[in-house]
Amino acid sequence: MDWRPDLSSETPLYQQIKEFIIHKISLGEWAVGTKIPSQRALAEHFGVNRSTVVTAISDLIADGLLEGNTKGGTRVINNSWNLLTASPPPDWSSYVQAGAHYPNQPTIQHINRAEFQEGIIRLGTGELSPDLLPSERMKEIFAESSTNSFLLGYEEPKGNLYLRKQLATYLQGIGVNTSPSNILIVSGALQALQLISIGLLPRGSSILLEKPSYLYSVHVFQSNHIKLVGLPMDEDGLLTNQIGRYKKGYNASLLYTIPTFQNPTGILMPEGRRQSLMNACADEGLPIIEDDAYRELWFDEPPPLPLKARDPHALVLYLGTLSKTLSPGLRIGWVVAPEPVIERLADIKMQNDYGSSSVSQWAAAEWLGRGLYQEHLVSIRVQLKSRRDRTVELLQTFFTGIATWSVPKGGFYIWMQLTVDVPMQILFERAFKEGVLLNPGSIYNRHTGNYLRISYAYAKLHELEWGLERVAILIRDLVGKKRLER
Numbered sequence: 001m002d003w004r005p006d007l008s009s010e011t012p013l014y015q016q017i018k019e020f021i022i023h024k025i026s027l028g029e030w031a032v033g034t035k036i037p038s039q040r041a042l043a044e045h046f047g048v049n050r051s052t053v054v055t056a057i058s059d060l061i062a063d064g065l066l067e068g069n070t071k072g073g074t075r076v077i078n079n080s081w082n083l084l085t086a087s088p089p090p091d092w093s094s095y096v097q098a099g100a101h102y103p104n105q106p107t108i109q110h111i112n113r114a115e116f117q118e119g120i121i122r123l124g125t126g127e128l129s130p131d132l133l134p135s136e137r138m139k140e141i142f143a144e145s146s147t148n149s150f151l152l153g154y155e156e157p158k159g160n161l162y163l164r165k166q167l168a169t170y171l172q173g174i175g176v177n178t179s180p181s182n183i184l185i186v187s188g189a190l191q192a193l194q195l196i197s198i199g200l201l202p203r204g205s206s207i208l209l210e211k212p213s214y215l216y217s218v219h220v221f222q223s224n225h226i227k228l229v230g231l232p233m234d235e236d237g238l239l240t241n242q243i244g245r246y247k248k249g250y251n252a253s254l255l256y257t258i259p260t261f262q263n264p265t266g267i268l269m270p271e272g273r274r275q276s277l278m279n280a281c282a283d284e285g286l287p288i289i290e291d292d293a294y295r296e297l298w299f300d301e302p303p304p305l306p307l308k309a310r311d312p313h314a315l316v317l318y319l320g321t322l323s324k325t326l327s328p329g330l331r332i333g334w335v336v337a338p339e340p341v342i343e344r345l346a347d348i349k350m351q352n353d354y355g356s357s358s359v360s361q362w363a364a365a366e367w368l369g370r371g372l373y374q375e376h377l378v379s380i381r382v383q384l385k386s387r388r389d390r391t392v393e394l395l396q397t398f399f400t401g402i403a404t405w406s407v408p409k410g411g412f413y414i415w416m417q418l419t420v421d422v423p424m425q426i427l428f429e430r431a432f433k434e435g436v437l438l439n440p441g442s443i444y445n446r447h448t449g450n451y452l453r454i455s456y457a458y459a460k461l462h463e464l465e466w467g468l469e470r471v472a473i474l475i476r477d478l479v480g481k482k483r484l485e486r
Contacts, residue, residue: 005046013048014055021056025065025079033093034076036066102219107428107443114437121467124439125458126263126412127328132383132457134326134376141366150362154354157346159185159334160361166368167320167334174295175309176318176336184342186349187356189293189321189333194220195345195352196289196317201226201253208246208286209256210238212445214263230445235406237262237269243280254287254317260303261294261411264444264453268409271304278307281315288316293324296377298410299385314338322364324412325377330360384412384457387464391456394465398472402479405454412457415441418450420479430474436467 005016024030036042039057043050057074060066068074075093104112114120158164164180171178186192193215201207203225209215211230221228229250231238237259246252257277259269269277281288290307308318321333335345349355367373391414392407399405405416424440431438441451452471459467 001045005048013046014052014059017042017046017048017053018056018059021060022065025076028079030076031093032076032079033091035073035093036076038073101223104219105217105443107440108217110432111437111439114432119435120432121436121463122455122458123436123464123467123471124453124455125437126453126455127324127458128380129458129460131460132380137372137376138327138363141363141372151358153358155185155356155358155361157350157355158183158342159356160358160365162369163361163365164334166365170368170373171320171336175305178336182336182339182342184335184337184346184349185356185361186333186335187331187353188323188328189291189319190218190220191349192319192333192335192345193218193289193291195335195348197221197224197226199344199348200341205253206250207254207256208243208250208252210258210262210265212264212441212448212451213256214258214291214444215256216445217443233265233267235267236273237267238277240273240276240280243277243286244284247284247286252286254289255281256289256291257307258291258293259307260292261297261408261413263294263411264413264439264441264451265415266406266408266411266413267415268303274304274307275310278310278315282313286315289319290316291319293319293321294411295320296325297381297384297412299381299388300409303410308336317341322367325380326364326367326373330357330364332356332360332364381410384410387456387461388414390461391454391464391468394468395454398469402472402475412455414454414456416452416454418452418475420475422450422475422478424449427471427474427478430478431471434470434474436470438471 003020005013005020007013009016021030021036030036037045039050039053042053046053057066057068061068061074064078065076066074067077103109111124115122115125158181161180163185164183167183168178168180184192186195197220201224204227206227206229207221208229208231210233213228213230215221215228227250229246229252231242231246233239238257243255259274259277261268277288280286288307292306295303295306306318308316318336319333320336322330323333335342337345367376388408395403395405395414395416399416402420403416403418405414408414424442428438428440439453439455441448441453444453454468456464
C-alpha cells in the first residue's frame with residue numbers, strides 16, 4: 001500500500017480511508033475472506049490516529065463489507081456489487097488454505113517482502129550484492145551476440161546442448177567426469193530439488209539432512225509430505241557415524257547435504273569426513289543429493305573435491321548453480337545424475353515449464369565457453385574475502401561478550417550464536433523497525449533460536465557497519481531490560 005490520505009483535503013481523513021478500503025475491495029485486491037491489516041498497523045501506515053481508522057472500519061462493518069472480532073481480526077465479507085445480489089461471492093481464502101503446497105514460515109514471508117523495501121539493510125541475504133554482479137560485462141556479451149546469436153524458441157528437454165557441453169568440461173576441472181547426456185539444465189538448484197521431490201520420491205518418504213539446514217527454510221519436500229530428519233553436526237559437518245542408525249530408524253530414502261560452505265553455518269566438510277560420508281552411504285545403499293552451490297566461493301585455497309568426484313557406485317545426484325556466483329537473475333542451475341534419472345527429471349520439467357529460459361542458457365554458455373566465468377570468479381573471491389574480513393572485525397568490535405562465531409573459509413555466511421538470553425522475535429521486530437533485516441536461526445532449525453545467519457555478501461560495507469552496530473545495541477538493551485524485570 002503506497003497510498004496515504006491527503007491531510008490538506010477538505011474530505012475527512014476517516015472518509016478518505018474508508019473510500020480507499022472500498023476501492024481495494026471493489027478491485028478484488030482485498031478479496032472476500034481477506035484479513036485486512038490491524039487497526040494499529042493501518043494507523044501507523046496512514047500516519048493518523050487509531051480512532052480515525054476505527055471510525056472508517058466501523059462504517060464499513062455497518063455497510064456489510066467487513067466483519068470484525070477480537071480474535072480473528074477484521075475480514076472482508078462482501079464487495080460493493082455483491083451487496084445487491086443473492087449469490088454469495090467465492091471465499092478465496094478457503095481456496096488459498098486448500099492449496100497443496102505449504103506456505104512459507106511467517107518470518108520467511110516477512111523477510112521475502114521486506115527485502116524489496118527501500119532503505120532496508122539486509123544482513124542475512126544469501127546473494128551477491130548488486131555491486132558485485134557483472135552487469136556491464138553481461139551487457140557487452142549481449143551486444144556481441146551477432147557473432148554467436150541465440151534462439152528465442154524452446155530448448156530440448158535436457159537443456160541447451162552447447163551449455164551442457166561447456167558444463168561437462170567445467171565439471172571435469174573439479175573432478176566430476178560426466179557427459180552432456182547426464183546433465184539437466186534447471187531454473188536454479190531450487191527447481192532441481194522440487195523435481196527430485198515429485199519425480200523420484202514417493203509421498204511420505206523421509207530424507208536425512210544436516211541440522212540446521214537451508215532445506216528447512218523451503219517447502220519443496222514437505223509439500224509432498226516428505227519428512228526431513230536432521231542429523232547432528234560438529235565443526236566438520238554432519239556426523240557420519242549416525243547415518244546408519246538414522247537411515248534404519250526413519251527408513252530414509254536419501255541424504256541431502258551441502259558439504260562445501262554449508263548454508264547456514266558456513267562449515268567446510270574436510271576430506272576425511274567426505275570419505276567417511278561416502279563410505280557410510282555406500283554401506284547403506286543411501287543415495288545423496290550434493291548441493292554444491294557455494295563451491296567456487298573459496299578464499300585461500302580450493303575446497304576438497306565434490307562427493308560426486310568419488311562416486312563409483314553412482315550414489316550422488318550433484319546440483320550446481322550460477323545463482324550464487326554470477327547472477328541470481330539468470331536462474332540457471334544443473335543436475336548431474338545417471339541418465340535414467342536425468343530423463344525422468346527432464347520429462348517432469350517439460351511438463352512444468354517447458355524448459356529453462358533459452359536466453360539465459362545462451363548467456364551462461366557464453367560465460368563458460370569464453371573463459372569469462374573463471375575470470376569473474378577470481379574477482380569475486382577477492383571481494384568476498386575482503387567483505388568477510390571486515391565483517392569479522394565488526395563482530396569483534398560490537399559483539400564481543402554477547403556472541404560467538406567461527407570464521408568461514410568461503411561462501412556467504414557467518415553463523416553467529418548469541419551467548420546472552422534474548423527474545424529473538426522481539427529482536428527481529430525491533431531491528432526491522434530500525435531498518436535492519438535479520439535472518440534468525442529458527443528459519444533453518446526451530447531449535448536454534450539463539451543464532452543469526454550473518455551474510456557479508458549482500459549489504460554494502462557501510463550498511464554492514466551501521467546495521468551490526470544497531471543490532472548489538474538492541475541486544476544489549478534487551479538483555480538490560482530483562483535483568484531489570486527480574
